[in-house]
Each structure stands twice: as structure tokens, then as C-alpha cells.
Amino acid sequence: MPGLVGFYTFGEGRENWDASHFIHYGLSALQGRGQESVSLAVIGPGNALHTLGGKGGVEDFFEKNGTGIPKGFIGIGQTSSYVDDHLVHVKAPYELVLALDGKTDLHENRGEASKLFARQFSQLLHSEKEPLKATSMLINKIGGGYSFVALTHKQELISGRNPLGVKPLETGSVGFDIAVVASETCALDVMGIDHTGPVETGEVIMFTPEDIRGNAPAADAGNFCSYEYVYLARLDSKVNTLPVATVRNNIGRELAKAHPAKADVVIGVPETALPVANGYSQEAGLPQELGFVRTGENIRAALEPTQKERLVGVQLKLNPVKSAIEGKDVVLVDDSVVRGNTLHNTVLNLKRNGAHQVHVRIGSPTLISPCPYGVEIPPRDELVSSSLNEKELANNVGADSISFMTVDELQHAIGLPRQNLCMRCFENGGATR
Amino acid sequence: MRVMGVGGGAREHALAWKLSLSDHKPEIFWIAENRNPGIYKICKDNQGELRTGRTTDPKTIVRSARGWGVDMVVVGPEEPGFHGIPDALEKEGIHCIGASQELSIIERSKADLRRLQWENNLPGRLLFRTFKYAREASDFIRKNIDTQPWLQNIVIKPARQSGGKGVKLIEDRLAYLHDDKERFKEAYFDSLQESMAAYSDIEDKILVEEKAWGPEYSLQCFTDGKTVLGTPLVQDNKSAHEFDSGPETGGMGSISGPDMILPFVTREEYDKSLKIVEGIVEAIQKKTGRSYHGMVGGQMMLTENEGPTIIEMYSRLGDPEALNMLAMLKTDIIDVFQAIVERRLSKLKLEFTNEDAVVVKVVAPNGYPEKKDKAKGHPVQVFETNIKRNGCYLFWGNADLQENGEVVTGGSRLLALMAMDHTLPPASARIEKTVSSIQLTDGWGLYHRTDIGSEQLLAKRHDSAERVRRLYKYREEQGTLGRRMEWVPKVGKVDPSQLLLKEMRGPEKA
Known part of the structure; x- marks a missing residue:
């Protein structure tokens, strides 16, 4: 899953802005969405498109390339959880570079699907006179769930969100000189840009040297990814106008109401579940303790590509604070359970270090289906909840009890109507692979 | 007559x-x-x-x-x-x-306006510096940015009205983007110096001001030199595109009503703003010895340091703010003008409707404001019955009636549509329904801002007003309103206002 940034400038002196430098910091803020590969494209004087991509995290990428980072005054970039996930560059008939979060339904393989999308995009921009209309036609024609930013050789930056609206995309601006689109509002904050609002579902916003144009958004509110609220989005972002922090607190409260436990203390698994544990603690009237200290960088264990990397991630991330758990019955709050390996490690770790009972409470329903829109939820045979029930899972990880939220409880905590939430990964009938 | x-x-x-x-x-x-x-x-x-x-x-x-x-x-x-x-x-x-001419200096020279405020100790002002050369400006900022942190967030303007030169807003709060902001800022100083070189009549070329944030509004007034009569507050929207993004324009539309104040400004703030404008009129008359008769306006902002603050002055009515005010005016305009001429404005009963809110939206050809040459010369078609049917009014702007009866665009703001209703959002919606009645027959595009007068934008303004009001009210309670105070390690207390006043006095002595 990539995090996207598009950077546009207006007015006199626009050639003095260094788009790559702004994009660098925007992408830094979006690394929670993936840090396996980075790529960017800019346009400098003369309208030539320059692109560069590489493996690894954002900081590494910019440091390693140093003066080799292309310079320009408008540009787009992405940081992705996929290794070798790069911008799609189509040279003809209408030159463009595309960054796409999510997945179009043009192909089984996500990368191929994005390439096909970019080619059709280029064809349509070429054959239709009005680029806004062309893009609007494109997103209404091609299914799937996706948001994108694209840069063309005519200094056009085109951003959009398909009518399903699964993937987020936000806009911002500062002064009279700069406008930005990004996957999350945290990227705008870090770039010093004021948030102006979301790109609506089915909406295309296009920046050109002459103007900013937009089409009318879809009448339907869309079908927003609920996993954004559970895990993916950063705590300081707003997604679909809802603050993520508020939603995570609600999830914790809802969890405490529906799934109480007799315990002395509430402990959250860092980082995502900490605000959920906080909500749980507030609702249950139990103290929240900080139970773990992280070593090294923030690692998004669930998004790590191999089992070994995930385990290294978990172990580095979770050194227990012994005094917080010794001799206590613990409610252990986590955001979600994918393969169960994190949980297994964590529960054992708590017990080995002196915790008595451990009751696991999960701030989302059981993950049982892979995501059809490109979130790295693994195939069904890697999802522990698609094989084990709660009792079996508790025994497997060594917990005294474990319970998950129901789909209804999660929907209630988020506070959006059921028809406006995508919960396919928590339900049977999602994708099978 | x-x-x-x-x-x-x-x-x-x-x-x-x-x-x-x-x-x-x-x-x-x-x-x-x-x-x-x-x-x-x-x-x-x-x-x-x-x-x-x-x-x-x-x-x-x-x-x-x-x-x-x-x-x-x-x-x-x-x-x-x-x-x-x-x-x-x-x-x-x-x-x-x-x-x-002499009185219009309050608009023509943004630097003179600031000096007038600081010399006369008038409230509603911002810190500023003027420079003759780009180099001088960048040196001053580099040297003082640590001890005078207001220099981080600045507005750069040509010190006098200069063809096509706009305002640049620089926020330099993030250390990791400092070099980017500095490079942009210094390039703009160079560009200003170059374009201002043509004006030999003034010393100041570049104006640097403290950047404030908060909701903006215009207070337009009639004056005969003795009395200043305020009219309903109007809010203009300067950015070309939705939710205040995109380049600076002359104004893309404005809202007012349904009363003398706007929904996000208080009566107390109105009164203070009027006092501030009165203060300027009085000071400029004293300075020039001339009597001001005509229109004057404050482009105001609520700011955290000052409360109601002057951003710039108008020596005339605003465009498009004039449309809102004139639509709300109940008194016969000739009576107003005659009272100004005869200097008996204090006796005039100036009345405005308190039943209607007014929304004005400007329609501009694509290309405005950055590529006016591309925006020029496109033939316009208007379906007038449709405009009337929706209860809207059309005011032509930068349009030209040809000998053959055809109207073509002039490249700048083409026209303004106006609607009145009990509150702002329905008036805005009425214009949205009407705007397709205006087209360019050669297929070139027109644009306008859909968000002006909408619930969403009003909520944003309200929110911004509430936040800044909490800050300036706090200062008012603490007795620090209008003061700037810094404490700098190894330097101690720094008062940038005193430093400014000292500098303003300096050259006069020498």
C-alpha cells in the first residue's frame, strides 16, 4: 500500500520551489503506509519529466541519492510497502507518470493493473480534448478501489479518487503559492500546508498552469476502508473528515463496553493500539500502564514482507516494562490480529515476566479475507482467524481469554453508516487471494 | 441632476x-x-x-x-x-x-500606512520594515531572525502599488524547510527590486510585514472628513480557487449580512474596527491638511496580537465588496453623496437592510490571474431570463462591448453574479443554479468559486475566528494586547515594537 504526495506551485517565482524537498517530508510522514520503496517524479524548466525510484525507506532514499534527486517545481511521490513498487511512466500518446494507492480491477496483479490503468489514462487524455472530462470518464469506467496522483508533460497534476472511495486522499494549500494532495492530512501538517478538505469520492481535482479544475463528486458518499481507522492511518491524521485519534479512542471504549475483563491494568501493544488501550482504560475505569518500550525505528510489523522480518520487528519493538505487569492481571489491547505471531510473542513475554492472567482484547473484528484493494492482508491460509476460533486462538497464544470486536461494534465506533464502510477483510466473501 | x-x-x-x-x-x-x-x-x-x-x-x-x-x-x-x-x-x-491624491497614500503606499499607524500609536497595526534593495532585506532578515522571531512568518509586498506585483506569504516555522523558504523569499526580493526600479519617486521598494492569521473582512465607510459612517461588513475571498487555494486575485466573491456584521464577527469587533478606520482618516487628514470626502475602507483581519487589525486600506470601495454594500443600502445614494459634498454626513440617516444576506461570486475566464493574455478576447453569451428567473443580478466587470454588439472578455474578472436571501447559503446556492447561464461561445472555460457563502466555508471562517478570538481575548485580559514580547537566550527580553520605533526615529535625527 503506498502513501501518495502531489506538490503544485503557482505564481511568480514558482521555479524557485524545490518540489522534491517538500515531497521528501510529506513521504516521511506517510511511511506508516509503507517503507519498502520510494519513487518520485518532478517537472522542472522545459517541461521534461524526471523520475527516480529506489528500494528502502524515505530517509535512506533521499540520503543515498543526495544531489542525484531530480529538481523541479512541481512533482509527485510515493512511499510503498511493496518492494520495487514504482511510479508508472507512460511516454505516449500523452506522457504521464502515475502513483496509485489501492488496486484497479484491470488485472489480478496489482502492479500490472496500475500499468494498464496508466496506459488507458494516457490514451484518454490524448483522445479527449478536455483532460478533466477524460479523467472523470476513466475513474467511472475502471473499477476497483483506488486514489491516485498523476503528473503530465503539460505541467498538469491530476488527482482523483474513484467513486467507491475506499482509499483516502486529502488536499491542502498555503499562501497563494502552493497546493498539495496527499494520502493523509499528517503529510500536509509536516509540509507546513493547511488542510482544505478531502478529495471526495468520484472527484477529480486537476492543477494546471491556468487554473485548478474539479468535476462534481459522486452523489454516493462512498465505501471507506475501515482498516484505515483500525491500523493504517496515522494517529494525527483525519480520514474522510474523521480524526483517527477520536475513532481509535471510541474503538477502545466500545471494546471495553462489549468485551469487559476482570483485570488490574490495561496495556496496549505499541504503537497503533496505545490510543485504543487508552479508550478501553477510560471506559473500564482500569489504569492504563505503558507496558512496552520500543527499540529502534517504528516498525509496522504487520506490513513486513517476510516472517523473519516480522518477528525481528516484534521482538525489537516490545521490551516489557516488568514493574508494570509483575503480579498483575492484564488486559492486553491490540488493534488487529493478522497471523497471530505478534500476539503469541507478546502474551508469552508478559507471562514470562510475571503477569498473572492475560486477557486479550482486539480493537477490530477477525481478519478473515484478503483485501481486494491492495492492502497487504495476506492470503486466507496465513490469516490465523480464518482457521482458529477465539478459544483455540487463546490457547494457541497462551492467553486466558481473547475477544474481538464485532463488525457492528466497529461500525458503531467509527460512527459512519454501514453502507459507507468497506469491511470486506472482516467478512467472508472478500477476495480469496 | x-x-x-x-x-x-x-x-x-x-x-x-x-x-x-x-x-x-x-x-x-x-x-x-x-x-x-x-x-x-x-x-x-x-x-x-x-x-x-x-x-x-x-x-x-x-x-x-x-x-x-x-x-x-x-x-x-x-x-x-x-x-x-x-x-x-x-x-x-x-x-x-x-x-x-495626497489622501489616497493610505492605499498607494503600504509603507506610509504602517508608519502613520506607528507614529500616531494607532491600534490594529502590524510590525514591518521597508527596504530599498533586495540585498538589504535579506541581510536584515538573516541577521535578526533569531532575535526577532516575527521575521520567520512574513508577508512581502511591493511598498507601493505596482503593476501586477502581488503579495507573498512566507511561513518559515519548520526548520527543515527553512532553506526552501529563504531561497523563495530572496528571489522575490530580487524580483521586486527589479520591477520597482522604475519608480524613482519613493525611497521604499520592498515592504516586509508580520504575517498574521485569522478571518479577514472589509469595513467600507463613507466620510465627509468630519464623520465616518460604517457600512455592513463584507468578506471578500482573494484566492482563485476553492477553500482558499491557488493564486491571488483581485477578489473572487464576497459575502455580507444579514445584518451589519458577519456571522463570525462580533458587534464589539465591528465597533473597534470602525474606530480604527476613523483613526486612520483623522491621522491622514492631520498629516496632509486635506479633507477626506468619499469612500474609505479597512481590509481587516482578527489577529492574535491585536484583535481587529488593518491589513491594507482602501481609498475607495472594494471590488467586489461594493456590490454587497450597495445592495444592502436603503438610503438614496444621491442623498449620501450630497451629504458628503455638503459635509453634513453626521446628520444623515444611513440605513441598510437587516433582512437579507448577500452573496457575490465573480466569474473569470480560465487563465486569470496568471495568464491574462490567454483569458482575453473570448466572446460571451448570457441567458438573461435565466438569471432573472433565479433572482440573481449580473454586474459586468472586465468585459468589452464591441461595435457589433458582441461582448468579449478583457482577460481579468469578467463579471459578478449577486443573490440575496435570508441567510448566506441559500443565496450562494441560487448563484450556483444560475452560473451556467454565462458561457463563452468559443468553448474557452470560465470558473468561479462554488464555496463562497456555503455552510462549509462559513464553518471554517467561524472556527478560525473562534481560535484567534480566544488568543486575543486572553491578551486583553492579561493587559498585553498590542504588545510583542520575546525572550531570547543570551540576549534577554526583546520588544520588536520598540526596535521598530527606534529605527523609524533614527534616520530623522540624522
């Missing part, structure tokens, strides 16, 4: 419209640079005529006014004032509603 107007924009069309509604039934004559189709028709319908000519040339204006034998001239835009049109007319004994 014969009245002559000067200027060819939407503001002037609205003035002509209001004159045509007067019970005094004036004959209406006009001089504009373009053949504004709206003004053209009003003049024709009211026994007058529209003549094109240079509105900044005193000879042209005086000759026409004499030739037509007009009793009174109303000047719309700022440029004729800057060029002394009112002075030339009055010398000939023709009454003129408009600030004379």
Missing part, C-alpha cells in the same frame, strides 16, 4: 445601477477604459452616455465633466485617485466623491 462616474468594473456597474434607482433621477454619464456593457446600458437608459478614455488622465476626465456639465463625479477605482483626478475636478469647481 447630472452625475458622472469613472471606472469600468463590476463595482462601477453597481454604482451606476444604484444611481439609476435614485429618486433624484440623475442623468448618468460615465468614463471607463472599456465599454462595460452594463454601464453602457444604464447610461443610455438614463439620458447619459458611456465614453471610453484614460481614467487616470486628469485632462480627459475634466474635459468630459465640463463638456457634459455634470454636477458631481463619483470615482470608482483607486488608480484615478492616485493620479489626482479628484484634485483636478475640484480645482474646476466640480464636486467629486473620491479621495484626493
Whole structure:
């Protein structure tokens, strides 16, 4: 899953802005969405498109390339959880570079699907006179769930969100000189840009040297990814106008109401579940303790590509604070359970270090289906909840009890109507692979 | 009675419209640079005529006014004032509603306005510095940015009105983007120095001001030099595109009503703003020894350091803010103008509707404001019955009526649509329903801002007002309103206001 940034400038002196430098910091803020590969494209004087991509995290990428980072005054970039996930560059008939979060339904393989999308995009921009209309036609024609930013050789930056609206995309601006689109509002904050609002579902916003144009958004509110609220989005972002922090607190409260436990203390698994544990603690009237200290960088264990990397991630991330758990019955709050390996490690770790009972409470329903829109939820045979029930899972990880939220409880905590939430990964009938 | 107007924009069309509604039934004559189709028709319908000519040339204006034998001239835009049109007319004994050249300095020179405020200790001001050379500006900022942190967040302006040179807002709060901001800022200083080199009449070329944040609003006033009468607050929207993004324009639309104040400004803030404008009028009259008769306006902002604060002054009505105000004005406009001429404004009962809110949206051709040459010369088609059916009004702006009856775009803001309703959002919605009635027949695109007057944008303004109000009210309670205080390691207490005053006094002694 990539995090996207598009950077546009207006007015006199626009050639003095260094788009790559702004994009660098925007992408830094979006690394929670993936840090396996980075790529960017800019346009400098003369309208030539320059692109560069590489493996690894954002900081590494910019440091390693140093003066080799292309310079320009408008540009787009992405940081992705996929290794070798790069911008799609189509040279003809209408030159463009595309960054796409999510997945179009043009192909089984996500990368191929994005390439096909970019080619059709280029064809349509070429054959239709009005680029806004062309893009609007494109997103209404091609299914799937996706948001994108694209840069063309005519200094056009085109951003959009398909009518399903699964993937987020936000806009911002500062002064009279700069406008930005990004996957999350945290990227705008870090770039010093004021948030102006979301790109609506089915909406295309296009920046050109002459103007900013937009089409009318879809009448339907869309079908927003609920996993954004559970895990993916950063705590300081707003997604679909809802603050993520508020939603995570609600999830914790809802969890405490529906799934109480007799315990002395509430402990959250860092980082995502900490605000959920906080909500749980507030609702249950139990103290929240900080139970773990992280070593090294923030690692998004669930998004790590191999089992070994995930385990290294978990172990580095979770050194227990012994005094917080010794001799206590613990409610252990986590955001979600994918393969169960994190949980297994964590529960054992708590017990080995002196915790008595451990009751696991999960701030989302059981993950049982892979995501059809490109979130790295693994195939069904890697999802522990698609094989084990709660009792079996508790025994497997060594917990005294474990319970998950129901789909209804999660929907209630988020506070959006059921028809406006995508919960396919928590339900049977999602994708099978 | 014969009245002559000067200027060819939407503001002037609205003035002509209001004159045509007067019970005094004036004959209406006009001089504009373009053949504004709206003004053209009003003049024709009211026994007058529209003549094109240079509105900044005193000879042209005086000759026409004499030739037509007009009793009174109303000047719309700022440029004729800057060029002394009112002075030339009055010398000939023709009454003129408009600030004379010396008085219009409050708008023409943004640096002089600030000096006036600081010299006279008037509230609602911002810290500033002026520079002759780009190098001087960047050196000053580099040297002082650590001890005077206001220099991090600044507004850069040409120190005097200069063709096409805009305002740059620089927020340099993030250390990791400092080099980017510095590079941009210094390049703009260079560009300003270059473009201002042509003006040898003033010392200051570059103005750097403290950047404030908060909701903006305009307070337009009538004055006869003795009395300043406030009109309803209007909020203009300067960014070209939705939710305040995109390049700076002359104004893309404005809201007012349904009362004297806007939904996010308090009565107390209105009163304070009026006092601030009165203070400026008084100070500039004292300084020049001239009497101000005409229109004056404060482009205001609520700021955390000062509360109501002057961003810039108008020596005329705003465009498009004039449309809101004139639509709400109940008093006969000729009565207002006569009271100004006869200096009895204090006796005038100036009345405005308190039932209607007004939304104005500007329609501009694609290309405005950055590529005006591309935006120019496109033929316009208007479905007038549709506009009337939706209860909207059309005011022509930068449009030109050709000999063959066709109207073409001038490259700048083409026209303004106005609607009134009990509150702002339905008035805004009415314009949205109507806007497709205007088209360019060659297929070139038009744009406008859909968000002006919408619930969403009003909520945003309200939120911004609440946040800044909490800050300035706190200062008011602590007795620190209007003061700037810093404590800098190894330096101690720093008061940038005192440093500014010291610098302002300095060269005078020498």
C-alpha cells in the first residue's frame, strides 16, 4: 500500500520551489503506509519529466541519492510497502507518470493493473480534448478501489479518487503559492500546508498552469476502508473528515463496553493500539500502564514482507516494562490480529515476566479475507482467524481469554453508516487471494 | 441632476445601477477604459452616455465633466485617485466623491500606512520594515531572525502599488524547510527590486510585514472628513480557487449580512474596527491638511496580537465588496453623496437592510490571474431570463462591448453574479443554479468559486475566528494586547515594537 504526495506551485517565482524537498517530508510522514520503496517524479524548466525510484525507506532514499534527486517545481511521490513498487511512466500518446494507492480491477496483479490503468489514462487524455472530462470518464469506467496522483508533460497534476472511495486522499494549500494532495492530512501538517478538505469520492481535482479544475463528486458518499481507522492511518491524521485519534479512542471504549475483563491494568501493544488501550482504560475505569518500550525505528510489523522480518520487528519493538505487569492481571489491547505471531510473542513475554492472567482484547473484528484493494492482508491460509476460533486462538497464544470486536461494534465506533464502510477483510466473501 | 462616474468594473456597474434607482433621477454619464456593457446600458437608459478614455488622465476626465456639465463625479477605482483626478475636478469647481491624491497614500503606499499607524500609536497595526534593495532585506532578515522571531512568518509586498506585483506569504516555522523558504523569499526580493526600479519617486521598494492569521473582512465607510459612517461588513475571498487555494486575485466573491456584521464577527469587533478606520482618516487628514470626502475602507483581519487589525486600506470601495454594500443600502445614494459634498454626513440617516444576506461570486475566464493574455478576447453569451428567473443580478466587470454588439472578455474578472436571501447559503446556492447561464461561445472555460457563502466555508471562517478570538481575548485580559514580547537566550527580553520605533526615529535625527 503506498502513501501518495502531489506538490503544485503557482505564481511568480514558482521555479524557485524545490518540489522534491517538500515531497521528501510529506513521504516521511506517510511511511506508516509503507517503507519498502520510494519513487518520485518532478517537472522542472522545459517541461521534461524526471523520475527516480529506489528500494528502502524515505530517509535512506533521499540520503543515498543526495544531489542525484531530480529538481523541479512541481512533482509527485510515493512511499510503498511493496518492494520495487514504482511510479508508472507512460511516454505516449500523452506522457504521464502515475502513483496509485489501492488496486484497479484491470488485472489480478496489482502492479500490472496500475500499468494498464496508466496506459488507458494516457490514451484518454490524448483522445479527449478536455483532460478533466477524460479523467472523470476513466475513474467511472475502471473499477476497483483506488486514489491516485498523476503528473503530465503539460505541467498538469491530476488527482482523483474513484467513486467507491475506499482509499483516502486529502488536499491542502498555503499562501497563494502552493497546493498539495496527499494520502493523509499528517503529510500536509509536516509540509507546513493547511488542510482544505478531502478529495471526495468520484472527484477529480486537476492543477494546471491556468487554473485548478474539479468535476462534481459522486452523489454516493462512498465505501471507506475501515482498516484505515483500525491500523493504517496515522494517529494525527483525519480520514474522510474523521480524526483517527477520536475513532481509535471510541474503538477502545466500545471494546471495553462489549468485551469487559476482570483485570488490574490495561496495556496496549505499541504503537497503533496505545490510543485504543487508552479508550478501553477510560471506559473500564482500569489504569492504563505503558507496558512496552520500543527499540529502534517504528516498525509496522504487520506490513513486513517476510516472517523473519516480522518477528525481528516484534521482538525489537516490545521490551516489557516488568514493574508494570509483575503480579498483575492484564488486559492486553491490540488493534488487529493478522497471523497471530505478534500476539503469541507478546502474551508469552508478559507471562514470562510475571503477569498473572492475560486477557486479550482486539480493537477490530477477525481478519478473515484478503483485501481486494491492495492492502497487504495476506492470503486466507496465513490469516490465523480464518482457521482458529477465539478459544483455540487463546490457547494457541497462551492467553486466558481473547475477544474481538464485532463488525457492528466497529461500525458503531467509527460512527459512519454501514453502507459507507468497506469491511470486506472482516467478512467472508472478500477476495480469496 | 447630472452625475458622472469613472471606472469600468463590476463595482462601477453597481454604482451606476444604484444611481439609476435614485429618486433624484440623475442623468448618468460615465468614463471607463472599456465599454462595460452594463454601464453602457444604464447610461443610455438614463439620458447619459458611456465614453471610453484614460481614467487616470486628469485632462480627459475634466474635459468630459465640463463638456457634459455634470454636477458631481463619483470615482470608482483607486488608480484615478492616485493620479489626482479628484484634485483636478475640484480645482474646476466640480464636486467629486473620491479621495484626493495626497489622501489616497493610505492605499498607494503600504509603507506610509504602517508608519502613520506607528507614529500616531494607532491600534490594529502590524510590525514591518521597508527596504530599498533586495540585498538589504535579506541581510536584515538573516541577521535578526533569531532575535526577532516575527521575521520567520512574513508577508512581502511591493511598498507601493505596482503593476501586477502581488503579495507573498512566507511561513518559515519548520526548520527543515527553512532553506526552501529563504531561497523563495530572496528571489522575490530580487524580483521586486527589479520591477520597482522604475519608480524613482519613493525611497521604499520592498515592504516586509508580520504575517498574521485569522478571518479577514472589509469595513467600507463613507466620510465627509468630519464623520465616518460604517457600512455592513463584507468578506471578500482573494484566492482563485476553492477553500482558499491557488493564486491571488483581485477578489473572487464576497459575502455580507444579514445584518451589519458577519456571522463570525462580533458587534464589539465591528465597533473597534470602525474606530480604527476613523483613526486612520483623522491621522491622514492631520498629516496632509486635506479633507477626506468619499469612500474609505479597512481590509481587516482578527489577529492574535491585536484583535481587529488593518491589513491594507482602501481609498475607495472594494471590488467586489461594493456590490454587497450597495445592495444592502436603503438610503438614496444621491442623498449620501450630497451629504458628503455638503459635509453634513453626521446628520444623515444611513440605513441598510437587516433582512437579507448577500452573496457575490465573480466569474473569470480560465487563465486569470496568471495568464491574462490567454483569458482575453473570448466572446460571451448570457441567458438573461435565466438569471432573472433565479433572482440573481449580473454586474459586468472586465468585459468589452464591441461595435457589433458582441461582448468579449478583457482577460481579468469578467463579471459578478449577486443573490440575496435570508441567510448566506441559500443565496450562494441560487448563484450556483444560475452560473451556467454565462458561457463563452468559443468553448474557452470560465470558473468561479462554488464555496463562497456555503455552510462549509462559513464553518471554517467561524472556527478560525473562534481560535484567534480566544488568543486575543486572553491578551486583553492579561493587559498585553498590542504588545510583542520575546525572550531570547543570551540576549534577554526583546520588544520588536520598540526596535521598530527606534529605527523609524533614527534616520530623522540624522
